[in-house]
Amino acid sequence: MQKPVNIAVSNQKRLKLPIDKILPFLIPIILILGWQVSSSLGWLSSSVLPSPMAVLQDGIKLTQSGELPKNLSISLYRATVGLLIGGSVGFILGFINGMSKTCRLLFDSSIQMFRNIPHLALIPLIILWLGINESAKISLVAIGTMFPVYINTFHGISSVDPELIEMGKSYELSKSQLFFKIIFPAALPQILVGIRYALGVMWTTLIVAETISASSGIGYMANNAEDFVDMETVILCIVVYAVLGKISDLVAKSFESLLLDWQNTGRSNV
Amino acid sequence: MNTNSMIKIKNVNKTYDNLTALQNINLDINQGEFIALVGMSGGGKSTLLRLIAGLEQPTTGSVSIESDHTKSLMRVMFQEDRLLPWMSVLDNLSFGSKDKNTKAHAQELLELVELGDYADQFPNQLSGGQKQRVALARALMSHPQILLLDEPLGALDALTRRKMQDLILDICQKQNLTTILVTHDVEEAARMADRIIVMKNSTNTYEEVCPKNRNAGQIGIVADRVLGEILEEPNIEKQTA
Ligand SMILES: Nc1ncnc2c1ncn2[C@@H]1O[C@H](COP(=O)(O)OP(=O)(O)OP(=O)(O)O)[C@@H](O)[C@H]1O
Ligand SMILES: [Mg+2]
Numbered sequence: 001m002q003k004p005v006n007i008a009v010s011n012q013k014r015l016k017l018p019i020d021k022i023l024p025f026l027i028p029i030i031l032i033l034g035w036q037v038s039s040s041l042g043w044l045s046s047s048v049l050p051s052p053m054a055v056l057q058d059g060i061k062l063t064q065s066g067e068l069p070k071n072l073s074i075s076l077y078r079a080t081v082g083l084l085i086g087g088s089v090g091f092i093l094g095f096i097n098g099m100s101k102t103c104r105l106l107f108d109s110s111i112q113m114f115r116n117i118p119h120l121a122l123i124p125l126i127i128l129w130l131g132i133n134e135s136a137k138i139s140l141v142a143i144g145t146m147f148p149v150y151i152n153t154f155h156g157i158s159s160v161d162p163e164l165i166e167m168g169k170s171y172e173l174s175k176s177q178l179f180f181k182i183i184f185p186a187a188l189p190q191i192l193v194g195i196r197y198a199l200g201v202m203w204t205t206l207i208v209a210e211t212i213s214a215s216s217g218i219g220y221m222a223n224n225a226e227d228f229v230d231m232e233t234v235i236l237c238i239v240v241y242a243v244l245g246k247i248s249d250l251v252a253k254s255f256e257s258l259l260l261d262w263q264n265t266g267r268s269n270v
Numbered sequence: 271m272n273t274n275s276m277i278k279i280k281n282v283n284k285t286y287d288n289l290t291a292l293q294n295i296n297l298d299i300n301q302g303e304f305i306a307l308v309g310m311s312g313g314g315k316s317t318l319l320r321l322i323a324g325l326e327q328p329t330t331g332s333v334s335i336e337s338d339h340t341k342s343l344m345r346v347m348f349q350e351d352r353l354l355p356w357m358s359v360l361d362n363l364s365f366g367s368k369d370k371n372t373k374a375h376a377q378e379l380l381e382l383v384e385l386g387d388y389a390d391q392f393p394n395q396l397s398g399g400q401k402q403r404v405a406l407a408r409a410l411m412s413h414p415q416i417l418l419l420d421e422p423l424g425a426l427d428a429l430t431r432r433k434m435q436d437l438i439l440d441i442c443q444k445q446n447l448t449t450i451l452v453t454h455d456v457e458e459a460a461r462m463a464d465r466i467i468v469m470k471n472s473t474n475t476y477e478e479v480c481p482k483n484r485n486a487g488q489i490g491i492v493a494d495r496v497l498g499e500i501l502e503e504p505n506i507e508k509q510t511a
Contacts, residue, residue, distance in 0.1 A: 167352040170325060171345070172412070173365065181365050185356040262356045262392050 050232045055239065058232035067221070072240065075206060075217040078134065082141025083202050087195060090146040094153025094194075098187070099179075104158075111150060119144045120208055132213040137206065144205040145198035152194025156187030189260055196252040203245050218244075275336070276301040276416070276448050277322060282331035284317055291317045293473040295331075299450070304442055306459035307452045309469030309500060315452045316349060318469070319418050322450065337415060345414035347422050349452075351401040353393040353408075360389040363408045379407040383437065398425035403434070410441065416448045423458070435462055456500070460484075460492040468499045 032052050038044045039051030046054065062068040093111065096103045119140065130136040160183050168182045210219025218237050225233035257264065277299040284292040291314045299305055307315045320326045321333050323346045337343055353362050363376035380386050383403040393401055402425055409417060422438070423431045439462055442449045453459050459466045460480060468476040476499045480492055 163348070163350065163352055164354065166325060167346075167348065170323060171365075171408075177365060181357070182354060185354070188356075260356075262394075 047231065050235060054232050055235045059236050059239075062233065062236070068236075068240075071216055071218050071221045075210065075219070076244075078137045078210075078217065079141060079202050079206050082138045082206070083145050083198060085138065086142035086145035087149045087198060089142070090149030090151075090194070090198075091153050091191070093146075094150045094155075094191075095157060098154045098157025099183075108154075111147075115147045115151075119147075119205065123209060123212060127213055132215070137209045137214065137217075140209045141202055141205050144201045148197040148201060149191070149194045152190050152197070153187065156190030156194075157183060159190075160186040189256075189263070192252070192256050192259065196249065196256075199248040199252055200245070203241060203248070207241060275299060276303075277450075278332075278334045278336070279318075279322070280332050280334075282318075282321060282328045282333060284314070284321060284326070285329050292321075292328075295475065297467065297475070299448060301448055302446050304439075304449045304462060304464045305451065306463035306466045307450060307469060308454070308456055308459045308466060308496060310471075311454070313469040313471060315469055316420055319346070319420055319450060319452055323418050335416070343414060344416040344418060345409040345412065346418045347405050347409040347420060349420040349424070351393070351398075351405040353401055353404055355393050358390050358392060359385065359396070359404050362393065362404060363411050376407075376411065379410055380404075382410075382441070383407045383434075399427070399430055402426065406434075406438070413445070414447070417442065417450070419449065419451045421452050421454065424454070431458075438462070456493040456496045457489065459496060460489045466492070466496055468496055470499065470502070 035044070035049070036052045039046065039049070039054075044051070050058075059068065093107065097108055097111075098104075122143065123140065126136050126140055130139065164182050164186065165178065168178045173181065206217070207219045207222075210217040211223045214220040218240055222234055222237035225231075225237070275298040277297075279295055279297040279299075282292055282295040283290070295318065307318065309315055317326070321328050322335075323344055324333075325346070335343065353359075357366060359380065360373065360376050363379060364372045367373065377386065377389060380389055383406055385400060385403055385407070388396065388400065388404075393404070396404065402422055406419075406422055409419075419438070423434050426434060435458060438449075438451075441447070451459070451462060463480055466478040466480065468478070470476055476496075478492060478496055478499075481488055484492070
């Protein structure tokens with residue numbers, strides 16, 4: 001028997017690629033061009049919306065002065081540490097509740113109760129407890145990201161096809177094999193959905209926290225610029241958020257295609 | 271009762287809620303015997319197989335397996351292939367084991383089911399029949415003594431089906447396996463089995479012992495008789511009447 005040859009398919013893909021690559025950028029490019037043209041023609045007052053060029057120049061200036069890199073890296077640090085803590089706690093809780101009925105009965109309803117409190121409502125409390133230092137921002141991000149990871153891990157693990165688990169048991173897989181070969185890979189797509197969602201929550205939380213109480217970070221930068229009616233920097237911060245959000249989404253996506261490469265094979269995906 | 275019977279099924283009943291899937295089933299299966307279980311859809315064939323495999327417990331009665339070995343005694347090939355979509359074909363056999371011998375054994379079995387070139391493919395790149403062959407190879411991985419096959423050839427075309435029948439027979443004879451094959455196909459049962467058990471309904475079974483070294487004519491006769499028994503179903507409508 002021969003291995004299937006799929007030259008035809010890959011050829012087709014290669015031809016399509018340029019358009020596939022260009023299309024997603026089309027609307028942003030048109031928007032920015034339109035914006036620049038409107039500003040240049042004076043339709044848009046710079047006190048309402050400064051031109052893209054002005055924002056770009058502001059960005060270059062702040063990068064050279066070191067202010068943007070400094071605030072960016074502190075925000076990235078808070079985001080990453082918060083996500084790592086919240087994601088780990090969420091994963092562990094989702095894991096034990098997915099695997100053990102006793103844990104589920106013990107924890108799940110309490111967790112669901114906490115989940116219904118909007119975590120941003122905790123900001124005053126956390127400021128009172130922890131002040132405005134790093135731990136306050138990091139714990140807010142951790143709390144915000146914990147729930148999406150928890151729910152999706154829990155759901156992913158508890159909805160693994162019971163037929164596959166039965167197969168694993170009857171083929172005498174050990175407990176750890178059962179988890180690593182069957183349960184975890186089966187739950188992984190759902191867990192990654194949770195992580196991707198958590199990334200969104202991570203930025204929103206951080207921005208709000210930094211805007212309300214911080215002396216550094218992108219959110220602080222925007223808030224500070226507002227006090228000085230520095231329109232360029234305010235817009236610049238918003239653009240930075242958009243870029244950061246997009247980058248984290250891309251990272252999550254590439255994780256997905258890396259870890260779930262088996263999903264990209266076969267007919268279901270054509 | 272035979273002294274070297276390997277599987278003993280005694281007065282087995284199995285009910286799901288209000289539904290009686292099996293009622294008072296008795297069956298003795300000898301070491302090395304090839305049994306075919308045939309019957310109408312929903313007649314309880316898979317249920318009986320699952321009871322033998324220990325995947326479910328009988329409501330009453332007992333299923334006992336006699337053997338000196340305890341490990342890797344039985345392997346089920348399920349009605350669905352139940353391959354792991356995230357593992358390559360080879361890893362589906364070895365469960366991702368890094369052990370060289372395990373991998374080599376897996377590759378050997380893939381060659382045996384004529385899928386040697388597909389080791390690195392993923393299950394969703396295979397056809398239905400190819401998946402079933404991978405599942406068969408996986409069932410053979412641990413050198414089982416008892417092979418339980420639930421319609422293993424259901425998705426195959428007549429030609430591949432015939433080849434696979436011979437392959438399974440060959441493997442079972444060479445390794446002296448005790449085999450239970452569930453099938454819809456009476457021809458298949460008559461060709462392969464030493465003994466055919468017809469599950470007429472939840473209660474009644476009919477047994478047909480097949481002649482040794484049978485020719486095509488004898489297979490046809492056995493198949494006809496078995497089919498007649500299946501279709502007869504004397505008291506199937508009693509409950510509704
Ligand atoms: N887990 C279950 N819960 C409830 N009823 C069940 C369950 N498993 C099987 N049954 C019922 O038991 C009866 C026998 O089912 P079984 O799967 O053994 O049939 P079968 O002979 O294998 O049929 P087929 O040839 O279609 O596979 C059916 O009426 C089915 O609805
Ligand atoms: Mg069945």
